Amino acid sequence: MLDYEGNLLDTNIPDIANNQQQLIKLYQSMVSTRLFDKKATLLQRRGQLGTYSSSLGQEAIGATIGCLMHDEDVLFNYYREYAAQFMRGVKMSEILLYWGGNEQGMNFQKARHDFPICIPIASQVPQAVGAAYAMQLRKQQRVAVCVLGDGATSKGDFYEAINAAGIWNLPIIFVINNNRWAISLPQDKQTHAQTLAQKAIAAGIAGEQVDGNDTIALYCRLKKALEKARSGAGATIIEALTYRLCDHTTADDASHYRNQQEVQENWHYEPIQRLKYYLIKQGYWSNADEEKLYSQSQEKVETAVKEYLNTPEQSPESMFDYLYETLPDTLVEQRNSIMVKEPK
Amino acid sequence: MADVTMLDAINMGLRTEMAADSNVVLLGEDIGVNGGVFRATAGLQNTFGKQRVIDTPLSETLIAGMAIGMAAEGLKPVVEIQFMGFIYATFDQIINHASRLRNRTRGRLTCPLVLRAPFGGGIHAPEHHSESTEALLAHIPGLRVVIPSSPSRAYGLLLAAIRDPDPVIFLEPKRIYRMFKQQVQDNAEALPLDVCFVLTEGTDVTLVSWGAMIHETLAAAEQLATNGINAEVIDVATIKPLDMNTILESVAKTGHCVIVHEAAKTCGVGAEIAAQLAEQGLMSLFAPVERVTGFDTVMPLFKLEQKYMPSVVRIIAAVTRSLKNA
């Protein structure tokens, strides 16, 4: 709907295109997520964070998801859609704690029903189906939102899950972040299918492709799919086309497998600038707003970093304390042994 | 009080708990209309409806993953995997997620699911239907692995498993599904998890086993008794976490221990019991610990399966070896 200079192409203008407040909220979320990513990557380089996966260039997907979901819905993120998590109340410091090696990071203080970051590719997809089943069984007006990468659509988990979502007409949407790469594997080596959205056909559910860098288009498609799921009309796959402008993670060096020119070209299409152009054209946004947003967001990120760095380490015995609701007798001795201070 | 098989007892337990707790749902392949390939869930869909007794598509990974999503949402899913040979597709979900959801969210999300699967040999089943791979799961922190050996223990332990706030793998020795009947009272009373059951008391040798092998072990104990040897038979029942206290107390009394299991020997649960006896009970032992187990071979097709399974003869031979060392 938006071209790369931020011109609205559709003649049929959606409500969101004139919703200044909502568009600014989305823009703010994308910008602060980008600053967060940058900072997290820097912390990793400085040895203050473990491996980190950035969402650079893909922020529109998370932001629109987070903006549109209801509080009581459940998000099954993989490891990129931070913007969605932040919008749902997950703290930046919590994400840093997780990648900083502290399990407390996944003990979100808000979004308490959301699933933790999921590393085994596609394994969150059947889980989302289970949550959606529970919602349907209890006649709740809630939706499970599951985000996954393009690589994840090659896994059996994904096929099993979308197939089941079709059978039971479940309140769920599957959002594919198609950033064209799965570590070093480009999409044409991942599948011979023309689109990932068409995999929905085999499952008998709706599937559509959307420009994942076009915030307005994404918003419209996601809103419709969420409303459809909430009204009991079933599941949708949304393939959001985007591009991974960063390395796969901080442990990866993408120059081994993709050329820099491709990356440069894709900077042209990235979502933040595009939305900014539109906001300016609409008269919704000024240079002063921009400056203020960047300084406020940077401050928010810095505060989160401080909170992260000042969080006390967990005690070693915490390894035992969340294994079972009640620690089995057999583990008491092991737990005690870890509490004994080693002689210096 | 009804005279029931282990299968009947499982069915009774499921029915009782489903009636008592509307959060309990069953899911698996062919469990609804058909009532399960062994008929453990027969009639339950009629009573509780298609939404709570769910015929899933043929997708083990999905089934396990769904159960996790359901459990985190407050349901109490009881999964049936048709045979243990098909459980491996669930391991990613069980090991990477179910066993650690509580831990990795620091208690925010929990996973009170039960995964039932028939296991073990002895029923002339096709390939991949007869293995005993309980040790694979017992190795995983955060799981419970429970194995009943009689109708009454199946009933009581299943209720306990469903009520437990953490994931429980409930392995059903299918050789004894219909082997014998027992009086079981449908009184909704659970048996305790995490403890062994002492089935017969004795002073001369401790026989430790679980699942279907309890029957060969009890038969061996009976024969030994005719020769004046009093064996104490312990049904481990919960193999993870392992109640070593009961075993250690018994060995302190008898000084001899023979462990019997159907699974392959190497890294079987018997190895763990023997290791813990070496760590904590060595001074009570008059003889090396004996293990009578399946061989470290591929589970043979059914023509040879009786040769694979530990027999009463092999158990008695091991006891005799142990007592000779007294």
Ligand SMILES: Cc1ncc(C[n+]2csc(CCOP(=O)(O)OP(=O)(O)O)c2C)c(N)n1
């Ligand atoms: C089951 C599994 N296999 C392999 C990996 C290692 N791995 C981590 S990310 C990744 C690529 C995922 O690509 P995609 O689904 O496109 O997501 P993206 O990282 O591009 O967002 C791989 C192979 C993993 N985490 N899980």
Ligand SMILES: [Mg+2]
């Ligand atoms: Mg990708």
